[in-house]
Amino acid sequence: MHIYELTWPQPLPQPGMPSAHVVALGDFDGMHLGHREVIGRALRTARSLGLPATVMTFDPHPRAVLGQSKYEQSLTPLPDKLELLRDMGIDCIYVVTFDRTFAALSPAQFVEEVLTPLGVNTAIVGFDFTFGHLGAGTADSLTDLAHGRFTVEVVRPYHLHEIKVGSTVIREYVESGQVDRAAELLGRPYCIQGTVVHGHARGRTIGFPTANIAPHELYVMPPNGVYAVHAHVGGHTYGGVMNIGLRPTFKDGDSSVSLEAHLFDFDRDIYGETIAVSFVRMLRGERKFPAVSDLIAQIGRDSDEARRLLAERPPGINIG
Numbered sequence: 001m002h003i004y005e006l007t008w009p010q011p012l013p014q015p016g017m018p019s020a021h022v023v024a025l026g027d028f029d030g031m032h033l034g035h036r037e038v039i040g041r042a043l044r045t046a047r048s049l050g051l052p053a054t055v056m057t058f059d060p061h062p063r064a065v066l067g068q069s070k071y072e073q074s075l076t077p078l079p080d081k082l083e084l085l086r087d088m089g090i091d092c093i094y095v096v097t098f099d100r101t102f103a104a105l106s107p108a109q110f111v112e113e114v115l116t117p118l119g120v121n122t123a124i125v126g127f128d129f130t131f132g133h134l135g136a137g138t139a140d141s142l143t144d145l146a147h148g149r150f151t152v153e154v155v156r157p158y159h160l161h162e163i164k165v166g167s168t169v170i171r172e173y174v175e176s177g178q179v180d181r182a183a184e185l186l187g188r189p190y191c192i193q194g195t196v197v198h199g200h201a202r203g204r205t206i207g208f209p210t211a212n213i214a215p216h217e218l219y220v221m222p223p224n225g226v227y228a229v230h231a232h233v234g235g236h237t238y239g240g241v242m243n244i245g246l247r248p249t250f251k252d253g254d255s256s257v258s259l260e261a262h263l264f265d266f267d268r269d270i271y272g273e274t275i276a277v278s279f280v281r282m283l284r285g286e287r288k289f290p291a292v293s294d295l296i297a298q299i300g301r302d303s304d305e306a307r308r309l310l311a312e313r314p315p316g317i318n319i320g
Helices: 033-049 078-088 107-115 139-146 167-175 179-186 292-312
Strands: 002-006 021-025 053-059 092-097 120-126 151-155 190-197 211-215 225-233 236-245 258-263 274-285
Touching: 021 033, 033 053, 033 078, 033 120, 033 151, 053 078, 078 092, 078 190, 107 139, 120 139, 139 151, 167 179, 179 190, 179 274, 211 274, 225 258, 225 292, 236 274, 236 292, 258 274, 274 292
Parallel strands: 002 092, 021 053, 021 120, 053 092, 120 151
Antiparallel strands: 190 211, 190 274, 211 258, 225 236, 225 274, 236 258
């Protein structure tokens, strides 16, 4: 898979880019079932025409650049998105730097100065795709602006259980702790990746050693609480429980949120290694216990419940 980073107004095309291709256009934050429908259509159309299947995506999230700060956190940061696209069989990806200059392009300029020079044969977009200054361009107007130079296919909304699959509702599910419902719309468990770092080592002293995780990117984060998870590290997958929170039972004055995963049947030094954690279900919210012994008893109950849940759920996709 070839990856091209484009920053407006650098000349197009660049050496090595395909002279004709089928492109799926979109931010694709989440890479959810609706996004996969758009990208899957691009793959099928490309194969039928004997052309490369490509994706054009934008980084950072356009809404973050345009002032919506909550979109600084991603469901699927760019490195994770690229891995998922590679797994789908995409041949080429254009990562467009979305900045104020690019955002100021008119819809016609986007078509004339970006899509046309790239040799687009067919553009595949979702029904709600917008482009150009203030999002003035729509999926329908893209056909008009193409002037017959390339074909436009618009993919209808994707519904699951009468819910329109979209990044906004998935964000709401994750932020409210409904990670199991988010997984249904994603088509895979919600996952974050990070590096295992040194923590306070309290888990080991109470019989539940934990991997302290420093996320690689700014992810949309579930609320503080305890979760049943699958953890992918060192080429293997382990069940476990993960706590997101402030460790209120320990009065240490540290107000930073920590991510600590206790992995079942695991005893290995993994400091400095990459770990990918897939959320299966929220077990409970974080709370302060009267004594450490009460916390230990609760972690035992959490672990038993997580083992039961994970026995019913096979590990999800490992994007690490």
